[in-house]
Ligand code: NAD
């Protein structure tokens with residue numbers, strides 16, 4: 001079975017490609033490299049021992065996409081391509097709607113023309129209403145709080161409508177919680193542009209001495225230690241969840257929304273402690289004001305993923321910190337070469 005992975009050169013896409021090849025799938029990558037390195041497709045070929053076809057193309061380029069479908073004849077698609085920076089989406093909402101929505105619409109139309117109706121979509125826990133009770137269930141209220149999140153909310157609705165209109169489609173929207181860590185080989189991982197927005201890459205840069213100290217956004221939340229609580233999930237566990245979703249898709253025609261998280265909450269200070277244990281030294285930090293728009297707590301109800309995908313994460317926060325640190329050191333070594 002051949003799977004086209006959009007955004008295959010990105011952070012989650014690259015790990016998903018490795019997992020797919022190991023599970024026996026043929027894999028084709030498409031990415032416009034707007035937020036990823038041109039070296040990644042070669043690294044993936046080297047890691048998997050396969051010459052993986054890579055197309056540098058924008059998903060909004062209909063003709064390019066049609067050519068890829070004609071040449072490669074994929075059986076299904078994992079659609080991870082999109083922009084994901086919350087703050088940037090607030091400043092540039094139309095760019096985000098243009099990129100994330102138009103690329104998905106073009107992809108769906110080209111898939112329909114090519115008679116390919118199996119799709120796994122990268123959604124996000126960011127679609128949930130922040131006021132919803134924890135843990136977040138797939139049936140909890142939906143109300144994204146920023147333009148990026150709304151692109152995911154709208155795409156989910158578009159996918160459901162597509163399936164309602166033609167029940168030959170089989171679509172799963174995976175709502176990721178907080179992906180973290182890197183491949184244990186140290187060869188692929190997350191490479192943020194500029195100052196990282198997310199906690200784990202920021203922590204890694206403080207550990208490496210690239211940044212002076214971690215700013216902990218808020219210490220007065222109604223949580224056990226006052227800092228924000230999230231459901232961090234190892235990127236390799238997340239990648240494995242995509243493979244399971246494909247297997248479920250090939251069984252039946254349906255539309256499903258499924259949380260991919262661990263079901264456990266970790267506070268900022270607990271994550272810092274786990275990182276410090278990996279490093280064997282303290283990480284400098286400073287308590288600062290809350291970041292506007294942040295929820296106090298977010299973690300997944302994982303019952304649906306366990307029941308439907310027969311999938312459970314295998315790695316904990318210490319593994320995420322260890323692998324993120326290995327990746328960070330690998331990056332530093334490359335800069336010195
Ligand atoms: P990433 O930026 O590393 O990967 C996305 C890839 O898509 C990049 O390689 C980028 O070059 C490519 N891309 C963007 N627009 C494109 C277009 N129009 N045509 C072709 N390629 C395009 O991000 P990631 O962390 O790997 O995220 C993958 C997906 O998962 C995204 O859709 C993101 O919104 C979603 N997601 C990410 C997180 C997270 O915290 N990382 C959480 C929830 C959901």
Ligand code: WQD
Nearest residue numbers: 086124126197198199200202215216217228229230268294
């Ligand atoms: C985690 C915790 C911060 C940085 C974001 C997006 C979401 C999703 C995943 C794509 C919070 C605290 C952070 C720092 C800190 N992406 N923090 N200092 O905000 O849960 O989710 O990424 O779909 O849409 O909003 O993740 O890693 O930014 O923050 O104290 O320098 O760490 O306040 O409590 P978040 P995060």
